[in-house]
Structure formats: structure tokens, C-alpha cells
Amino acid sequence: MSTSASTGAAAPASTSAAPRQEWSGQLGFIISAIGSAVGLGNIWRFPGVAYENGGGAFLIPYLIALLTAGLPILFLDYAIGHRFRGSAPLAFRRMKRWLESLGWFQVMICFFIAIYYAAILAWAASYFVYSFGLKWGDDPTSFFLDYVQAADPGFSLAIVPGVLIPLVIIWIAAIGVLALGVAKGLEKANLVFIPLLVVAFLTLVIRALFLPGAADGLNALFTPDFSALTNPAVWIAAYSQIFFSLSIAFGIMITYSSYRRRKSNQTTPGLVVGFANSSFEILAGIGVFAILGFMAHEQGTTISELGGLKGVSLAFMTFPKVISEMPQGWFFGALFFASLLMAGFTSLISIVQVICGSFQDKFGWGVRKAAIVLGGICAVVSLLLFSTTTALNVLDVVDAFINNIGVVASAIVTCVIVVWVLRRGRELMYHLTSLSTFPVGTWWLALIGVVAPIMLVYMFVSQVITFFVDGYGGMPGWFLGVAGWGSVVLSVIGAFILTAQRWRVDPDDFTAWPAYTPTKKEAK
Amino acid sequence: MSASALVVMIVAMIIVWGGLVASAVLLARRPEVSAWPTPGPDDEEDMSFN
Numbered sequence: 016m017s018t019s020a021s022t023g024a025a026a027p028a029s030t031s032a033a034p035r036q037e038w039s040g041q042l043g044f045i046i047s048a049i050g051s052a053v054g055l056g057n058i059w060r061f062p063g064v065a066y067e068n069g070g071g072a073f074l075i076p077y078l079i080a081l082l083t084a085g086l087p088i089l090f091l092d093y094a095i096g097h098r099f100r101g102s103a104p105l106a107f108r109r110m111k112r113w114l115e116s117l118g119w120f121q122v123m124i125c126f127f128i129a130i131y132y133a134a135i136l137a138w139a140a141s142y143f144v145y146s147f148g149l150k151w152g153d154d155p156t157s158f159f160l161d162y163v164q165a166a167d168p169g170f171s172l173a174i175v176p177g178v179l180i181p182l183v184i185i186w187i188a189a190i191g192v193l194a195l196g197v198a199k200g201l202e203k204a205n206l207v208f209i210p211l212l213v214v215a216f217l218t219l220v221i222r223a224l225f226l227p228g229a230a231d232g233l234n235a236l237f238t239p240d241f242s243a244l245t246n247p248a249v250w251i252a253a254y255s256q257i258f259f260s261l262s263i264a265f266g267i268m269i270t271y272s273s274y275r276r277r278k279s280n281q282t283t284p285g286l287v288v289g290f291a292n293s294s295f296e297i298l299a300g301i302g303v304f305a306i307l308g309f310m311a312h313e314q315g316t317t318i319s320e321l322g323g324l325k326g327v328s329l330a331f332m333t334f335p336k337v338i339s340e341m342p343q344g345w346f347f348g349a350l351f352f353a354s355l356l357m358a359g360f361t362s363l364i365s366i367v368q369v370i371c372g373s374f375q376d377k378f379g380w381g382v383r384k385a386a387i388v389l390g391g392i393c394a395v396v397s398l399l400l401f402s403t404t405t406a407l408n409v410l411d412v413v414d415a416f417i418n419n420i421g422v423v424a425s426a427i428v429t430c431v432i433v434v435w436v437l438r439r440g441r442e443l444m445y446h447l448t449s450l451s452t453f454p455v456g457t458w459w460l461a462l463i464g465v466v467a468p469i470m471l472v473y474m475f476v477s478q479v480i481t482f483f484v485d486g487y488g489g490m491p492g493w494f495l496g497v498a499g500w501g502s503v504v505l506s507v508i509g510a511f512i513l514t515a516q517r518w519r520v521d522p523d524d525f526t527a528w529p530a531y532t533p534t535k536k537e538a539k
Numbered sequence: 540m541s542a543s544a545l546v547v548m549i550v551a552m553i554i555v556w557g558g559l560v561a562s563a564v565l566l567a568r569r570p571e572v573s574a575w576p577t578p579g580p581d582d583e584e585d586m587s588f589n
Contacts, residue, residue, distance in 0.1 A: 047588045070548030078554060081553035198573060228542045237551070277580045279569055286562035297551055449576045452569040529576035 033101060036197040036382070038274050043202040050205035050305040050361030051267055052292040053212070055135060055330075056260045056538040058358060060075040061296040062303035063325025066236050066318075068252045069243025076244065076253035078295075084470055085257040085288045087462040088426060090455060091433065092268035093281050094443035097450075098527050100273050102372035103266035104513070107330075108522050111437055118373065119513040121266035121425055123506035127417045129393050131410045132363050133189070137182035138163070138331060139355040146338065146348030156328075166404040168412075168494040179402040185360070186397065190390035191370055192364050196382045197274045203366060205361050212357040216295075219350045220302035223309070226341070232308020236300055251477065254470045259289035259418055260293055264426035268371040273372070277528055282451040296441065303329070310337040327407075330355060339392050368394060379519040398413035407468035408490060409498050415487055421506055427471045434464035442531045449529050 038044040065073045089115055099106035104118030138461070141162065146421070151158040164175045192200045223229060243249045262268060269458060272281070304318075311318050318324075323333040330351075336349040369386040380388070434440040439458045446452040481487075485494055540548075 025576065041566075068564050071544060071551070074547065074551045120580045233548060237548040239543055239547050278571070278575050279568070283566045283569075287566055288561035290555060290562050291553045297555050301548075335552065438577060448570060452572055471574065528580055 017462060019234045021417075023075065025243055033413060036274050036359050037276055038202055039198050040346065041279065041284060043198065043206065044271065044275055044279075045287055046443055047202050047205040047365070048268065048284070048288045048409060049291045050209050050366035051271065052260065052262045052288060052362075052521045053131075053209075053295045054093075054260075054262070054356050054362035055359050056102060056256075057292065057296045058216075058299045058303070058355060059327075059329050060325055061256060061260065062236065062300040064256050065300055065331060066304070069240045069246075070235065070248040071237040071239035072241045072243050073249065073253060076143070076250045077256065080250075080257040080470075081252040081289060082466040083295055083462050084254055085261050085263070087459055088258075088263045088430070088467055089261055089268060089285050089289055090447055090459065091429070091443065091463050092263055093272040093285055093435070094447050095429075096269035096272035097140055097275055097279070097281060098443065098446045100277075100525070101522070102260055102273060102376050103369060104373050105376040106269050106273060109525055109527070110433070110439060114432065114437075116510045116514040117425070117428055117432070118266065118269075118420075120506055120510035121264075121269075122370050122373045122513070123509040124265045124268070124417055124421045124425060125366045126393060126396075126509075127421070127506065129363060129366045129370070130397035131396050131401055131413055132359065132366065133185050133393075133404055134178065134182060134410060135327070136185045136356055136359045136363060137178055137402075139359065140181040140185065141177060141353045142331065142335070143349060143356060144351035146352055147345050149335075149339050149345055151335040151339070153339070154399060155339070156332045158335070159331045161318050163407050164404040165407045168408040168490045169405050170400075170409070170497075171405045172399070173402050173404045173405070175404060177396065178406065182392075182398055182402050185363070186390065186394035188360070189364050189367055190386050190394070193367055193386035193390055194383045197368075201364055204364060209360050212395050215350050215357070216298065216302065219347065219354065220298055220305070222350075223302050223305035226305060226309035226312075227312075228308040228312025229305035231311060232304035232306065232318060233301065236304035247473075249396055251470075251474055255419075257293075258471075258474075260296065260421070260427070261289065262365065264429055266373075267365050269278055270369045270372045271365065278450070281447050281457060282453040292438045297360055306334070306337050310340070313337075313340045327411075371510065373513075376520065377513075377516065377518055377522075408488075408494070411488060412495060412498040413488060413502050416482070416495075417506070420475070420482075420499075420503050423471055423475045423478070427468055427475060430463050430468045430471070434460060438537050440464060441537060442533065445531050446527075446529070473484045497506050 038047065065077070085175070095106050095110065096103075099109040101109060102118070103121045104115050108115035113334050162177055163175075166173075190203045194200065195203070204433040254304065258264070307321060307324065308320050311321055321333070323329055334351060335348070338344040338351070341347055367390055368390050371382075374385050374389055375382065400406065433443065444455055444457075444459060447459075448456075482495070486492065487499065
């Protein structure tokens with residue numbers, strides 16, 4: 016660890032950095048990577064998306080998407096971060112000087128995601144406490160809108176104290192973990208929270224399965240509608256779900272794999288992480304739909320009649336209502352919101368580490384300085400935008416645009432530049448195969464160079480058209496322009512500004528290992 | 540539950556949870572490659588240049 020950690024002094028230019036931080040071992044890395052991948056999307060997005068897109072039949076495109084895009088791009092992130100041993104900007108710069116800006120674009124995406132993601136965790140923390148008295152009463156929807164004091168689309172500085180306090184606590188906790196570094200902070204936090212999350216969530220799912228109506232819920236989720244497979248929208252939904260759920264293509268997995276020892280297995284741990292992420296989604300699907308089945312049973316209706324089956328409305332409106340109707344609902348509620356909180360927190364710290372690690376690499380900042388300064392900046396912006404009465408709409412729009420435009424664009428650019436422009440695919444393939452017990456071949460190049468980009472470009476174009484033609488969520492155009500397109504444009508501007516800064520630590524004082532001899536064709 | 544839903548649920552569990560178990564077993568049996576590429580980084584220093 017850099018000695019400048021305590022003083023925060025920047026190392027002079029052209030000085031080699033101290034040895035890179037490392038995970039304590041393979042297990043620490045795997046658990047942390049699972050902690051990052053398993054987040055809110057696993058719990059509140061997958062079940063509803065599967066249900067709306069063909070139920071059981073959705074699992075076919077979902078598994079195909081996992082195998083043809085999710086795992087291959089995950090491997091690509093691992094290869095870039097591990098071979099070039101850097102957070103996104105450093106790793107991309109070492110691959111090609113001008114590619115550094117792509118790394119900073121990913122850092123900016125992480126900034127925007129972190130600031131709203133923390134706000135959702137703050138709500139979950141409040142609701143964890145509210146569970147003990149079932150404080151939301153008979154009308155959880157009104158209760159939630161009162162809790163966040165939801166105002167019309169816009170930007171207000173009217174603070175909501177009920178959100179402000181938990182949000183401050185979340186940020187202090189995140190900064191505290193990050194300040195302890197990779198092995199003592201991030202890894203330790205994951206080693207505590209991931210097993211706890213599994214136990215809490217399994218308890219919840221098993222309890223849910225014994226509720227009356229649970230079987231009807233599982234029927235609704237798993238009954239296959241095979242006609243859905245001819246609908247392109249269903250395939251796009253599957254690729255999107257896999258893509259957003261695995262935390263790929265916005266710097267996290269590059270950063271995490273850069274902290275692995277040089278001699279470390281790459282793809283096989285990647286398979287474990289990818290399948291663990293999907294395993295949790297299947298478990299969440301079973302749990303969530305068993306609960307929805309119970310709700311339909313209690314209300315004498317069917318699941319198709321229920322609203323609010325995913326996202327914020329599932330967690331903070333639909334679920335509280337079910338919890339109130341359940342015997343010992345408080346216990347169930349506490350388990351559910353604690354699960355959301357733990358799954359989300361282990362993702363949040365990975366997102367902010369992308370930012371911290373990048374500044375450590377470029378400016379020679381110490382671990383503590385990066386955590387406090389950069390975590391502090393995120394916290395202040397997060398509090399200004401998301402502890403106010405306008406948070407709900409801003410969050411909704413930033414989330415939609417930064418993911419569907421920013422992250423997808425980042426993935427397309429990464430795949431196309433690495434494989435087609437720089438022609439470094441074979442080098443990365445060699446890197447993965449020579450270090451891993453699960454070798455990758457030309458099929459991997461075809462997936463990251465052809466299949467994944469085609470699906471991603473289709474997703475990107477159709478989403479851009481939708482945003483321009485239909486807008487989003489019935490919100491005014493100026494608001495989408497500022498909060499949605501604005502966050503994407505700011506990410507691009509930020510990327511160029513940060514790329515233009517001088518390196519305080521020489522990025523080129525580096526030799527990639529194992530050495531790769533390009534073929535004649537590649538060398539041209 | 541209906542038969543089709545039950546079959547789909549079980550198949551999904553076998554593929555996804557089975558995939559997790561299989562990849563974990565694969566990793567446990569062979570945590571590392573049998574031979575690292577040479578010349579390799581010195582384990583003591585672990586190529587400490589960044």
C-alpha cells in the first residue's frame with residue numbers, strides 16, 4: 016500500500032507506484048465480485064422482468080444471454096483489468112494511449128450510479144427500521160410518497176430529513192469501508208455481508224414458500240409462454256437483464272480483477288461469479304413470486320391483476336402491503352429490507368471503488384485520501400440531489416439514461432475497439448487461457464466481437480429511439496434533457512477533462528505478463 | 540403448481556444452481572493451471588512494478 020496513504024502527498028511524476036493492493040486470495044476476490052454483481056437488480060428487477068417476458072419461457076433467452084454475452088464480457092473485463100493491472104483508465108491507457116478516456120467515461124458512469132444507488136439504500140435502511148412497527152400502515156403507497164415527499168419532476172433543495180439521515184449514515188459506512196483498502200475494507204465487508212445476505216434471503220424464501228397462495232405465484236412466474244420467444248423485445252429484455260445484473264462494462268470488474276495477483280486463475284472464478292449471480296436471481300424469483308402469490312390469495316385476485324411487480328414500487332409499495340397482511344410480518348419485513356440493504360451495500364462499495372482506484376492510479380493518491388475526498392464528493396452530490404423532495408423522479412431518469420445509454424455505449428465501444436480497432440482480442444484470449452483452468456478459444460472472440468455487440472447495438476438504438484419518440488415515464492422533455500441526457504453528456508465531458516490531466520505516476524512503467532507475441536497479421 | 544411450470548422451475552434450478560456447483564467444483568479441483576507461463580513473475584516480489 017502506498018505510504019502516501021497517511022499524508023495524502025502526491026508522488027512526483029515518473030515515479031513507480033508502490034506495489035498494487037491485492038485481495039487476500041482467490042476466495043476473497045470471488046466473494047467480493049459476487050457481492051458486486053448481486054445487487055438490487057437481482058432482487059427487484061429479475062422476477063418482474065421474467066414474469067412480463069414469457070414467464071418460464073424467458074429463462075431460455077436469459078440463459079442464452081448469460082452464455083453468449085454476460086460471461087464473455089465478464090471475461091473481457093477480467094482480462095483487461097488483470098493483464099494491464101489498473102483501474103479502468105490506467106488499464107485502457109496501457110492498452111492504447113488514447114483509450115484512457117473510455118476508462119474515465121466508465122468512472123463518470125460509476126459516479127452517477129453511486130449517487131442514486133446510495134439513496135435507495137437509505138430508503139431500505141429506513142424501511143428496515145419501519146418494519147418493526149409496520150409503520151407504513153394500510154396504505155403503503157401513500158406512506159412511501161409521504162416519506163420521500165415526492166414532488167413533481169424538477170430540482171428542489173427542500174431537504175427531506177427522513178432520507179437525509181440514513182443517506183449520511185450509508186455514505187459514512189461506505190467511505191469507512193473504502194478507506195480501509197481492498198483487502199481490509201472491501202473484502203472484509205463482503206466476507207461479512209454476503210454470507211449474512213444468503214442466510215437472510217434463504218430464510219425469507221423458505222418462509223414465503225409456506226404461505227397460502229405461494230404455489231399460484233410460482234405458477235405465474237414459471238408457466239412458459241413459448242410464443243414470447245418469437246418477440247424480439249423478449250430477447251432484448253433477457254440480454255438487458257443479464258447485462259445490467261452482472262456489473263459488467265462500467266469499470267467495476269476491470270478494477271476488481273486488477274487487484275488480483277499476477278498468477279491467478281481468471282475464467283473459472285468468472286464462471287462461479289456469473290452462475291452465483293444468476294442463482295441468486297432464480298432464488299429471488301421464487302421468493303418474490305411466492306410472496307406475490309400470497310398477496311393475490313389474500314386479496315382474492317390473481318397476480319396479473321396486481322400492479323407494482325418490480326423496482327421501487329415492488330420494494331416500497333407492494334411488499335410493505337404484503338408484509339402487513341402476514342403473520343409476524345415485522346420479521347419478514349426486517350429480513351427483506353436487510354437483504355436489500357446488504358445486497359445493495361456490497362454493490363455500492365464496488366461502484367465507488369472504481370472512482371477511488373482510478374484517482375489512486377493516476378494521481379498517486381493514498382487509499383484513505385481517495386476514499387475521503389472522492390467518497391465525500393459523491394456523498395455531497397448524492398445528498399443534494401437525492402435527499403430532497405425531487406429525488407424520486409431524478410433517480411428514475413438518471414438510472415434509465417445512465418444505464419441504457421451510458422453503460423450500453425461503454426460496452427459497445429469496449430468490444431468494438433478491443434476486437435476490431437486495436438485487434439487485441441487474441442492477446443487477451445491468450446492471457447485468459449494461459450492463466451486459467453477454463454480455456455477460451457476463438458468462440459470467445461466471436462462472442463465479444465460479433466454476437467454481444469450486435470445485441471448491444473440493437474438495444475442501444477431501440478432505446479435511443481424510444482427516448483426520443485416516447486420520452487420516458489411521461490416526464491417533461493426539459494427534465495429528461497437535464498437529468499437524463501445531461502448525466503450522459505456530463506459523463507463524456509468529465510471523461511475528457513480527467514483524461515487531459517497529467518499523470519502523477521508513470522503509467523507506462525509497466526510490463527504485461529505473460530508476454531505475448533502478436534501474429535504477423537496482428538502486428539501490421 | 541401446473542406440470543409445465545414445475546418442469547420449467549426444476550430445469551432452471553438444475554441448470555443455474557447446477558452451473559454454480561459445477562463451476563465451484565471445477566475450481567476446487569483445479570484452483571490453478573498446472574504450469575504458469577515462463578518466464579514468470581518472481582513470487583516473492585510478484586512483479587511489484589505496479
